[in-house]
Amino acid sequence: MYFIEPHIHIASRTTDDIQAMARAGCVAVGEPAFWMGYDRSNVGGFYDYFRQLTEWEPKRTANYGIRHFAWMGLNAKEAENVPFAREVIALLPEFLDKPDVLGVGEIGLHKCTKNELATLRELIELALGRDELLLFHTPHLEHKLMGTRMILDLLRADSRVNRDRVWIDHCEEHTIRLVRDEGYWAGLTLYPTTKVTPERAVDMIEIYGPERLLVTSSADWGPSDPLAITAMMAVMRRRGHEESLIRRIVYENPLTFMRQCRRFDFTPPQ
Amino acid sequence: MSTSSSASKMLDSEFLGMRCRLIDLAASLDRIDRSDGAPPADPRMAQIRRGLEILAGDAHDRATRVQLEFSLPCDSNPSPLTPRP
Numbered sequence: 001m002y003f004i005e006p007h008i009h010i011a012s013r014t015t016d017d018i019q020a021m022a023r024a025g026c027v028a029v030g031e032p033a034f035w036m037g038y039d040r041s042n043v044g045g046f047y048d049y050f051r052q053l054t055e056w057e058p059k060r061t062a063n064y065g066i067r068h069f070a071w072m073g074l075n076a077k078e079a080e081n082v083p084f085a086r087e088v089i090a091l092l093p094e095f096l097d098k099p100d101v102l103g104v105g106e107i108g109l110h111k112c113t114k115n116e117l118a119t120l121r122e123l124i125e126l127a128l129g130r131d132e133l134l135l136f137h138t139p140h141l142e143h144k145l146m147g148t149r150m151i152l153d154l155l156r157a158d159s160r161v162n163r164d165r166v167w168i169d170h171c172e173e174h175t176i177r178l179v180r181d182e183g184y185w186a187g188l189t190l191y192p193t194t195k196v197t198p199e200r201a202v203d204m205i206e207i208y209g210p211e212r213l214l215v216t217s218s219a220d221w222g223p224s225d226p227l228a229i230t231a232m233m234a235v236m237r238r239r240g241h242e243e244s245l246i247r248r249i250v251y252e253n254p255l256t257f258m259r260q261c262r263r264f265d266f267t268p269p270q
Numbered sequence: 271m272s273t274s275s276s277a278s279k280m281l282d283s284e285f286l287g288m289r290c291r292l293i294d295l296a297a298s299l300d301r302i303d304r305s306d307g308a309p310p311a312d313p314r315m316a317q318i319r320r321g322l323e324i325l326a327g328d329a330h331d332r333a334t335r336v337q338l339e340f341s342l343p344c345d346s347n348p349s350p351l352t353p354r355p
């Protein structure tokens with residue numbers, strides 16, 4: 001079965017990983033801009049990273065038949081210095097105009113500070129002003145519930161937000177219902193120790209259903225698994241779920257969400 | 271949406287994994303006890319204890335409740351708990 005990996009940091013993965021994903025049936029990936037493990041010392045560091053995501057990584061995945069889509073944004077860990085963040089945000093429109101860029105992301109909160117929130121507001125403003133898709137990173141561990149609520153409050157207060165076009169990522173048992181009840185797309189992250197296991201992801205699919213649900217590995221430079229989606233597919237099969245439901249989660253749902261981007265032109269294999 | 275497996279079939283497939291994770295958890299607690307200057311007053315130990323109480327209870331959404339136990343407090347309206355089916 002083909003699958004789409006809607007959230008992976010290819011820039012942090014080896015070419016061997018890309019090859020393994022292709023062999024496992026991956027036909028397209030989404031790569032959000034994120035924190036590369038260190039703070040950039042100047043705005044040029046971001047410029048080069050955005051070029052990497054829109055020029056070099058698409059070539060690397062294309063060698064294995066995987067189509068690459070990127071998201072442009074500024075992560076919450078580097079959002080604390082608001083004037084610096086503003087310089088980075090000024091770079092984004094140039095990259096948002098590129099054909100394989102899906103929208104603004106991943107943006108969000110980390111420690112839920114006032115400055116993070118100020119930067120986040122400017123990023124949302126940019127996205128809504130250009131009618132872009134939005135991808136939100138929700139904080140880790142003990143901050144997740146608070147940060148998810150703050151993001152939902154921010155979006156609820158803006159009448160321009162079309163909830164079908166917003167993906168709130170890294171949901172877990174205590175946040176998925178809040179996100180789905182308000183009509184957003186919810187993302188589950190198959191990440192060892194700090195997020196959800198394949199078994200718990202399948203539990204949430206069973207409890208909440210497949211509507212507006214995306215499952216990703218979010219594989220990056222930390223302990224993570226670029227084939228995590230296939231592990232979840234195996235759990236679904238073991239529990240007796242229909243192939244059509246598995247396909248909906250790993251293929252049709254990502255396509256439905258991504259197709260809302262006006263620049264998205266991808267003919268998926270059947 | 272419910273799974274096609276019956277509860278006893280589900281228990282068959284979950285039992286050894288649950289047993290293993292329980293022993294793992296017990297061994298982690300023993301390891302902390304054996305180390306010098308173990309921190310009995312550390313609030314994280316109280317969190318772990320409350321987590322174990324949730325597991326021993328009969329709520330149908332224990333995973334969500336454990337998550338809430340490990341979350342910073344914030345106002346809980348609407349509740350993140352799943353409504354009872």
Ligand SMILES: [Zn+2]
Nearest residue numbers: 032034106218
């Ligand atoms: Zn990410």
